[in-house]
Amino acid sequence: MKTDYLANPWIKSLSVYEPGKPIEEVARELGFDDIESIAKLASNENALGPSPKAVKAMVACAAQMHRYPDGGGYYLRQALARKLNTDMNSLVLGSGSNELIEMIAHVFLRKGLNLVMADRAFVVYRLVAAAEEASTIAVPMMKDGFTHDLGAMLKAITPRTRVVFIANPNNPTGTVVEPRAIDAFMDKVPDHVVTVFDEAYIELMAPDRQPDTLRYVREGRKVILLRTFSKAYGLAGLRIGYAVAAPVCADLLHRVRQPFNVNAMAQAAAIAALDDDAFVVRTRRMVRNGLAYFEKECRRAGLETVPSAANFFLVKVGQGREVFKALQLEKVIVRPMDGYGLPDYVRVTVGTASENAHCMKALLKVLGCPVRKGRP
Ligand SMILES: Cc1ncc(COP(=O)(O)O)c(C=O)c1O
Incomplete structure (x- = not known):
């Protein structure tokens, strides 16, 4: 056929x-x-x-799986807002941060537009761009071959660029960009571009070494942070991640989100995991x-x-x-x-x-x- x-x-x-x-x-x-x-x-x-607290929460809610999940993820967003000291309206849940990467592409990319990323950064960025018929500008990494070159990425931005992805720490190289380099990038990034910091591995860094990118969200900058429960919390199989962005930007992501994109067990487990420092x-x-x-x-x-x-x-x-x-x-x-x-x-x-x-x-x-x- x-x-x-x-x-x-x-x-x-x-x-x-x-x-x-x-x-x-x-x-x-x-x-x-x-x-x-x-x-x-x-x-x-x-x-x-997985976090043992998350396992307990999953078992406790197993008998309720005949019900649809809370589509808005109210209690998890509330718990995240408390933990991150941010507004609940800044939070969007995804079936893994992968789904949020896809939502970002739906919202900001189309044929004739492009995204900028490092050539050895997480491959999913270019896959979602291609699915929207948008192009990818892949910028070579620093001379060491493994670290994002934010100066070069800034220069690569064109009038048709809508999104820049910065994976920090980066997969597959494991490298980080220093807060000073991030600040210099944010000082100069043009207004027609949304900067996405993909922080899937951020909780694995010592707390005093984690860059304070949430500050940009609080300042109302065109920034989206992506986090996940797949790594530090050990819940990869449940598929749950979240985005933090200014409420107007979060609202755009909600518009392309499927009604029940994050399952109920994942929401219960994530709430418990957040409490498992x-x-x-x-x-x-x-x-x-x-x-x-x-x-x-x-x-x-x-x-x-x-x-x-x-x-x-x-x-x-x-x-x-x-x-x-x-x-x-x-x-x-x-x-x-x-x-x-x-x-x-x-x-x-x-x-x-x-x-x-x-x-x-x-x-x-x-x-x-x-x-x-x-x-x-
Ligand atoms: C940099 C980066 N971003 C996002 C993801 C997606 O993670 P998940 O969809 O499990 O949240 C991964 C997974 O390996 C990753 O390495």
Whole structure:
């Protein structure tokens, strides 16, 4: 049955997002029957699992799942407004921050307009632009190849630009832009542009190092912040994130939002997770220790890594896609980076201490590095 000819003509040129491979798929393909022994370090998930308070809240509301959710997400927006010291009307909930990225594209982009992003920033930005027939101006990163060059991004803005995406910390590089660079950008960004700070990993940074971008929202600037419960709170499977923006901008996003876009269990879990500071502190500690472990072991093995502020890091391995495949045979799933113009690298998510050791041992084996006694 041929349906291609019925589709909008640009749809066939769109690329499909390549997600991290699910454990079950790898197990099926390679004939492993002990799923538990596979270390999935491919999707920047929280190795501690979900916030225990969130799990309790999910169980408590399970018997109410015959009801539609609160479409406006009143109680979660109220809890967020309290936590962030912001106006409830500044908050929009999404089915993951991915959905909010898509809503931003619906609202601000169309054929003939463009978005500006860093060339090695989160790929979903360019996918949503293409779905609206808008173009993407991908700006090379700093000389180091891994950090947003906000000066160059400012210069890349044209009269047809409507959105600039700044992922901070950035996926897949794990780098951050310093508050001074953000301020300099915000001083000069033209009035016809909405700046989106995608802060999916922000809670993983030490609180005193987190940039105060909320200030721009309070000042009524054309800024949207994107946050998620997928990372620090360990709720990736529930699909829940939020945007913070001036109420007039939040109102625009609500207009393209589906009526019940965030499910009831996700809302209940997120409210409980927000109250679980101890879990976020534990997550931060696990990530910091894991990154330190990988950095030390990679240095000992002569492997280059990119310093990261998030729960993953890039490591230079030569043929990234080949190493990705070989690691799967060792029951470790990482992410190849050729899609980001980094064919020599793989991205590794920090896992539990035993997953990290499993990964390091496998990496050294696959790369043919000598394994030292008492070490992985
Ligand atoms: C930079 C960045 N933004 C947004 C997302 C989307 O997260 P979610 O849709 O789970 O909230 C991710 C997911 O990995 C990410 O890395």
